[in-house]
Amino acid sequence: MARRINLKNINVARSNTIRDINRQIILNYVREEGPVSRAYIARVTDLNRSTVSLIVDELLAAELIEEVEGESSGGRPPQLLSLKTTKAVALGVDLGKKMTIIGTSDLTGKILEMQEFSTSPNFDKTMSRIVETARDYIKKSDGSIEGIGISLPGLVESWKGKVVNIPHLGWHYPEIVETIEKATRLPVIVENDTNATALAELWLGRPEISNVRDFVVVLIHSGIGTGIVFDGQIYRGKDGVAGEFGHMTIGTNAPVACAAGSYNCWEAFASERAALARYAKLTGKKNGRNQMIFEELIKLAFTGDKNATKALRETAYYIGLGISNLIQGLSPEVTIVAGKFVQVWSLFADDIIKGAESGVCQGYPAVKIMPSTLGAYPTLMGSFSLILANKFTSLHIN
Amino acid sequence: MARRINLKNINVARSNTIRDINRQIILNYVREEGPVSRAYIARVTDLNRSTVSLIVDELLAAELIEEVEGESSGGRPPQLLSLKTTKAVALGVDLGKKMTIIGTSDLTGKILEMQEFSTSPNFDKTMSRIVETARDYIKKSDGSIEGIGISLPGLVESWKGKVVNIPHLGWHYPEIVETIEKATRLPVIVENDTNATALAELWLGRPEISNVRDFVVVLIHSGIGTGIVFDGQIYRGKDGVAGEFGHMTIGTNAPVACAAGSYNCWEAFASERAALARYAKLTGKKNGRNQMIFEELIKLAFTGDKNATKALRETAYYIGLGISNLIQGLSPEVTIVAGKFVQVWSLFADDIIKGAESGVCQGYPAVKIMPSTLGAYPTLMGSFSLILANKFTSLHIN
DNA sequence: ATCCTTTATTTCTTTTTTAAATAATTTTCG
DNA sequence: CGAAAATTATTTAAAAAAGAAATAAAGGAT
Secondary structure: OOOOOOOOOOOOOOOOHHHHHHHHHHHHHHHHHOOEOHHHHHHHHOOOHHHHHHHHHHHHHOOOEEEEEOOOOOOOOOEEEEEOOOOOOEEEEEEOOOEEEEEEEOOOOOEEEEEEEEOOOOHHHHHHHHHHHHHHHHHHHOOOOOEEEEEEOOEEEOOOOEEEEEHHHOEEOOOHHHHHHHHHOOOEEEEEHHHHHHHHHHHHOOHHHHOOOOEEEEEEOOOEEEEEEEOOEEOOOHHHOOOHHHHOEOOOOOOOOOOOOOOOEHHHHHOHHHHHHHHHHHHOOOOHHHHOOHHHHHHHHHOOOHHHHHHHHHHHHHHHHHHHHHHHHHOOOEEEEEEHHHHHHHHHHHHHHHHHHHHOOOOOOOOOEEEOOOOOOHHHHHHHHHHHHHHHHOOOOO | OOOOOOOOOOOOOOOOHHHHHHHHHHHHHHHHHOOEOHHHHHHHHOOOHHHHHHHHHHHHHOOOEEEEEOOOOOOOOOEEEEEOOOOOOEEEEEEOOOEEEEEEEOOOOOEEEEEEEEOOOOHHHHHHHHHHHHHHHHHHHOOOOOEEEEEEOOEEEOOOOEEEEEHHHOEEOOOHHHHHHHHHOOOEEEEEHHHHHHHHHHHHOOHHHHOOOOEEEEEEOOOEEEEEEEOOEEEOOHHHOOOHHHHOEOOOOOOOOOOOOOOOEHHHHHOHHHHHHHHHHHHOOOOHHHHOOHHHHHHHHHOOOHHHHHHHHHHHHHHHHHHHHHHHHHOOOEEEEEOHHHHHHHHHHHHHHHHHHHHOOOOOOOOOEEEOOOOOOHHHHHHHHHHHHHHHHOOOOO
């Protein structure tokens, strides 16, 4: 219902506002339902056919969409319209704790090219590597890349373009945006990795998710991050701190300590580190546990290794238990699990559901949990969506 | 940032859309900053003075605003504009577990008239009493009342105009909206009491709250309800079930059972019933505890009664502890406490803060808790705001 | 071969903002 | 004390965009 408008942020409608709104709506119809004809758009929007034609001409001139031949259904054959997919428009950087991935995508979020390298804790080294790779792609793209999206595991004031800190790398107020903007002369948008993943699910996920307005993304990695989407928009809260549900208390005597040192937090029970710690305990390898990485645990589980299966099964249960708390408080239409854990979804989905249902008190809301629909690089997709979402929501052309 | 638009709900911009948007903006400037002159509005909105004059004429003709004489500041004296406050526009019903309050308000949410009677569990009896009183007010108002807002303690699908149930009265799918709409021939909007209170804080609260976009309302009564406002809008979640944080687990061995029978829920620790149970235990009156009502406990606390003070102090601590969970997960700009407990705010505010700070793990987000700014009838104000908010957000006139 | 359907464009009208000129009324300053 | 400057509001004519209707294009149905 009624949304209270913010008089400080809002702009009055000018004579071009009508056109801006309708252009945005038509572009989004092409994006979501394309390929479609002008006549179809006029029918569903109830805009005049002449208006649709004029706006389509603008979008064609701006090279956002392109024409394809269509089949006649008993009349003049339509010229179908779809998003222009031939050129790279977004450059994405997935700055991870261990690996950094850089790639380009077209307007639809399809990955065109990508490469990765290990992240160095040395800020200058990592920056120059990113800048170098970005420049290569920008040169190759021949001016079609319009911006750079960066997702990273840390606290971000994205509306200011400021990174506050990246605990794992020990970077406090690193000038990432400034450095890359200066070196590439392109606009840069940063976002927390979990929020970026949520944004990617919203804009680039399969229809059953991107048509949902309210959902929660739970990103399982060495910690746990939560991204909340309310009414088709990322929820950040004051100072961008919202979504620290990873630190909520769900029990005692967790297998590892969370980042803040507590043995009661959700992430101490249900992160990759928790699973690895459980496996180490089961096999008695107390000292060598740092040497194993999560990918190896996954492989072992697929070979039927009993200890690996048990460690992951227990972790899955706690993932679900934490999700039950989110479901009770926020009643999301769906909860999405992302991260490497998705690779073992077929083995442990039931355990996650079981954990979630055991935690829901009154029987409602219903539990609906799905794995991420984004494939192998959700966080990179997130960095693309930072740029792409802008194209589809900013009202004016250029 | 980017909000993904919902193609199913959105309407394209017509030639009258510009006018609709600008009319809404101007009306909201008058509401929030009035009395103001046409020239001032033109300056701050950057609309042309002639445009502002035309729109103001429309608003005057619709009797939404009125002119007042202004002081000259070195030129032609301005004709100041403010909301028309002479006539009743909204009829509000606060259907409570024990008492029902009906009243009328002007455009600013000021209570003009009101009366109350005890709520009967007999549906027909309560309905006919409400209808009778409403008809009186409607007749007296001479056609100026434009709608009826109803707030009630139960599960509501407000976007459908359906009440699902009111557990305390044992009403399942009561046809409240249908009955009252048919009897009065006015549009009726229902909402859950907590959400209505949140809406009232947003639209009718003091500026320090109504200018905040993200906040949480905690309504303490015989249970605990939570209302979430996100980006100036009530958040409902799937099926309107969001905000059942009252049932989150925060400990064991609560003094009473919650509505679902659990002794672990927040509302079992921090509701009015919890405070009364603590007092009963302290005074040893195990059997007679039902005879005391919360107002009496408040009175005793103000006379300095030790047991009453102790019972309320402990309850206050647990109110704060539960709020700490909300703060960590949602990072609201402010958390507002409403309900009768606000009457003892001066005595126990520190205990609430103490409870909240003890629960916040990492030191952020900062704890900011305030009592409701709505005075004695927050829920009734909520029912007014259901109608008023519509006037200020619906784009078209009549 | 003709008519009908579907798609797209062109032309002209209506709505609404905007710019510029005009009018009204009061303070300021010489 | 009176003219100039300042502030507020209205009137008139213009530019931008949607909408309605006519026109054009191209294929299928009979």
